[in-house]
Amino acid sequence: MKLMHCPLNGQRNISEFTYGGEYHPMPNPEESTVDTWIEYIYFDKNTAGIVLEWWCHTATSYWFLAERNTITDEILRTLPVSELKKEPVS
Amino acid sequence: MPLTLLRYGLSGKYPARRQFTETKPLKRHYDLVIIGAGGHGAAIAYYLAKYHNITNVALLDKGYLGGGNTARNTAVIRSNYLTEAGVKFYRESVQLYQNLSNELDYNVMMENRGQLTLAHSDSAIRSFRWRAEVNKHLGVRSELVDVQTIKDLVPQLRISDEARFPIMAGLWHADGATARHDAVVWGYARGACSRGVELHQLTEVTGIKTSGNKVTAVETNRGTVECGMAVQAVAGASSVVADMAGIRLPIHSFPLQAMVTQPYKPLLTPHVSSPHLHVYVHQTSRGEFVIGGGSDPYPLYNTRATLDMQESLAAATLELFPFLAQAKLMRQWAGTTDMTPDYSPIMGKSPLDNYYLDAGWGTWGFKATPISGQTMAQMIATGNTPDLIAPFSLDRFYNHRLVNEAGATAASH
Numbered sequence: 001m002k003l004m005h006c007p008l009n010g011q012r013n014i015s016e017f018t019y020g021g022e023y024h025p026m027p028n029p030e031e032s033t034v035d036t037w038i039e040y041i042y043f044d045k046n047t048a049g050i051v052l053e054w055w056c057h058t059a060t061s062y063w064f065l066a067e068r069n070t071i072t073d074e075i076l077r078t079l080p081v082s083e084l085k086k087e088p089v090s
Numbered sequence: 091m092p093l094t095l096l097r098y099g100l101s102g103k104y105p106a107r108r109q110f111t112e113t114k115p116l117k118r119h120y121d122l123v124i125i126g127a128g129g130h131g132a133a134i135a136y137y138l139a140k141y142h143n144i145t146n147v148a149l150l151d152k153g154y155l156g157g158g159n160t161a162r163n164t165a166v167i168r169s170n171y172l173t174e175a176g177v178k179f180y181r182e183s184v185q186l187y188q189n190l191s192n193e194l195d196y197n198v199m200m201e202n203r204g205q206l207t208l209a210h211s212d213s214a215i216r217s218f219r220w221r222a223e224v225n226k227h228l229g230v231r232s233e234l235v236d237v238q239t240i241k242d243l244v245p246q247l248r249i250s251d252e253a254r255f256p257i258m259a260g261l262w263h264a265d266g267a268t269a270r271h272d273a274v275v276w277g278y279a280r281g282a283c284s285r286g287v288e289l290h291q292l293t294e295v296t297g298i299k300t301s302g303n304k305v306t307a308v309e310t311n312r313g314t315v316e317c318g319m320a321v322q323a324v325a326g327a328s329s330v331v332a333d334m335a336g337i338r339l340p341i342h343s344f345p346l347q348a349m350v351t352q353p354y355k356p357l358l359t360p361h362v363s364s365p366h367l368h369v370y371v372h373q374t375s376r377g378e379f380v381i382g383g384g385s386d387p388y389p390l391y392n393t394r395a396t397l398d399m400q401e402s403l404a405a406a407t408l409e410l411f412p413f414l415a416q417a418k419l420m421r422q423w424a425g426t427t428d429m430t431p432d433y434s435p436i437m438g439k440s441p442l443d444n445y446y447l448d449a450g451w452g453t454w455g456f457k458a459t460p461i462s463g464q465t466m467a468q469m470i471a472t473g474n475t476p477d478l479i480a481p482f483s484l485d486r487f488y489n490h491r492l493v494n495e496a497g498a499t500a501a502s503h
Binding site for chain 1: 327329330333338339340341342343387388389390391392394396397398431487488
């Protein structure tokens with residue numbers, strides 16, 4: 001059983017979590033073009049290495065961020081959304 | 091062929107004949123560099139050499155010929171997809187497979203087994219009816235079948251109202267087939283090498299040099315080679331290689347796990363698939379039961395196997411075939427599926443003028459090997475996009491023309 005540390009619920013079986021995609025700052029709606037939005041929605045880097053991702057603890061609907069190595073499958077750390085630095089528009 | 095075989099049998103020495111080019115130093119320049127010597131890369135090289143007379147080609151692989159996802163897929167060939175673009179494309183591929191052993195003069199062990207997909211709900215029956223009609227309209231043999239027909243087709247299936255998810259109907263696809271995946275890539279590579287293509291194994295591409303809007307050279311662990319054109323056919327590493335050329339793709343790479351039992355006497359002819367239970371099963375000509383399922387729940391560039399997936403695949407298999415309860419598993423492995431948002435490949439031109447993409451082969455790469463090779467070769471030779479693959483261009487994401495192939499395996503994310 002693989003465990004993940006949820007910032008709200010502590011260590012839980014990874015089957016209790018849902019993957020939510022790579023973290024990207026949202027483009028500024030005032031300044032961005034349609035193509036910027038298309039790239040924001042579809043085009044991820046799909047990094048082979050360390051990546052910051054959205055995860056959700058399904059049972060409690062709690063969304064948070066995890067830093068994970070996509071080659072070794074190690075979860076390096078998890079953090080609540082509040083720890084993210086303020087983005088220009090988020 | 092039989093005469094050659096007879097002479098070989100009577101020769102007494104049984105000399106091994108070289109099938110692929112010997113490893114020699116890389117040349118400074120090739121007209122075309124193909125990155126990835128899997129089924130697709132080898133097929134592109136073959137069709138270019140045989141039908142377009144383009145032979146100054148290097149076929150590079152970081153590992154061995156056909157040692158990546160070509161070796162890891164579960165060798166299902168079918169064309170019962172749902173979109174017009176998808177059905178037409180895979181239909182052509184199935185037809186090419188039918189004649190592939192003759193085309194390559196190499197036995198790819200093609201077997202027309204048929205494929206049965208199971209419905210466990212009313213909504214699945216509705217979607218099967220839709221798929222069957224689309225398929226029939228486009229000349230693909232698919233039909234909705236009732237429980238009695240399923241019993242006749244696959245008497246080994248457990249059909250019971252006591253089941254957690256009783257089988258209610260099925261989609262029977264008589265064109266479903268299987269072939270030996272290794273033989274497919276060996277046959278294509280042999281045909282390409284005999285016409286002058288150079289196969290370079292253990293040659294990893296580490297960088298792609300560009301100038302303006304063109305690729306000029308490919309850097310490898312064995313030196314830099316200049317190229318007139320380059321194509322990437324690296325399922326499982328599409329984003330990583332495209333990134334070297336400065337191209338971003340709408341792909342997420344997930345492992346997809348499969349496993350096989352020890353061999354048994356032949357007793358299951360068709361492929362049996364249950365999208366609801368996330369499992370598909372067929373018996374190979376060696377007698378092993380191959381069991382595959384959906385992709386892993388999160389992306390990973392790693393082909394490790396997990397106990398979680400083994401348990402869920404085994405549980406689903408026993409729902410369908412309880413007689414396998416005592417079967418022993420021999421192997422479990424994973425391949426990397428490059429999943430696109432619309433479950434369709436990304437083929438054709440890239441933002442660079444002389445760089446072509448053969449990417450996004452999620453769970454549909456093996457069955458598309460011949461037609462991908464043929465159409466990509468046409469495109470590289472002529473510079474024009476064949477109609478068959480026009481819907482799969484990278485542009486579709488910018489033009490809001492996604493293909494939405496709901497007939498794909500593992501279309502569950």
